[in-house]
Amino acid sequence: MTVLFECSYDHQRYVGFGVPQDGAPLRLHPLGGADLRVLLHRSGGDESALRDALAAAGPALDVPAADLPLVRMRPPLLPDHVGDALVSGFMMTHHVKAGPEVPDQPNWFFKGLGNVLRVPGLPLSVPGDAVAVTEEAEVVLVYVDDEEGESHYAGYTFGNDLTDIGRFKQHAGHLSYAKLCDTAVAPWLHLGAPPRSVTGAVTVERDGAPAWKGSFTTGTDALHYDLDTMMRRLFAYESLHHPGRTHYVYIGADRSSFHGGFRLEDGDRVTLDFASHGVTVSNPLVWKGTQ
Structure with missing residues (x-):
């Protein structure tokens, strides 16, 4: 590939x-x-x-x-003007998170424009009043709108959809706030179809030493939903399209350190090893603003 x-x-x-x-x-x-x-x-x-x-x-x-x-x-296919990039994603997409009453389309969220994308090594910022932040190891689909505004799949990469899951747990209606954290994205664009199986591990370092470790499984086989249907329904909304726009769509995560009872803190380094694909995404975390 x-x-x-x-x-x-x-x-x-x-x-x-x-x-x-x-x-x-x-x-x-x-x-x-x-x-x-x-x-x-x-x-x-x-x-x-x-x-x-x-x-x-x-x-x-x-x-x-x-x-x-x-x-x-650089993030894959990032436009020269960061306002021409739209970063978004789906939540509760995996079998392990599907509850007894599952909607026919998972919730979609807006994460930001191109300036929220951070390649490995750069710090990921979260609001200073975040409730409980967690990493989310995900496959990221990349689409590009042509001169008519029609979206075309370009390939996939991997990323960390950093999320204030504590804010969402306090109030499900605050998902939009919970997702407004920076997000990591690997620079490597894979030109093939989205991967069926991705396995790897998370390591959180605090003060230079490992503080938490865990494994994850993602990819299309791990999804409760059909990916083609998810994307077709999303891109049916014409308001998302614009000539020259690049879309970065995070398709959901397995369990995270939060589910393991761990709480990320300011200064932690989160390393996602997508071992099945030879890709590592590692970033320090920075709390910004009002504490």
Whole structure:
């Protein structure tokens, strides 16, 4: 399966292929001012066609290991204007969370615009008056609206839908507030169909030492709902569509540290190891605003 990423280096935008290994040199392909979303759409997701299109912008560049700290990864297909990105998701989608009375479509929530997306390493902020915050290891679907505003599936990645679950537990109507935390997203865009099975583990570090560990299972096989039906019903709302918009849709999580009786705190580092797919998402947490 083709995996690609977009980054900036030496004030230029580049595309790379594969999930880079820690400390290994990077081979980058210049974008030359092109929009990767457009190139992907024109190539139909074919790696050879995409590489040919990138070759027209210039020769590939090899970044030595010593210069890797100068490379800045970007969320997959993030528009230049963060207002052109819409981050949202579904809740209570997994079999393990389905109750006795299950609606025919799970609740949908708005998480923010493109500025709430944080790649691994960057801090995730939550309101200072958060009640009980928890991580949520999730598959993230990426869609791009064409010039007519029609949404096209581009691929998937992984992320941490950080949530003030305590606020939601206090009042179910406050889900919209509970979801207004930053969210982590891996830079690596997988061009295939959404994965059926994803397994991994969560590690929370506090003061430099492991404070909580747990496992998770996600993917389409873990969903109580049919994913195609979920997305078709969501995108039936024309108000979501706009030419050039990128959609990041979090499709729900397994149990989390909250369900294990643990409470995240300011300064904790949360690491999600999506081991089945060789992807790690690790971010420190920061409480901001009124305490």
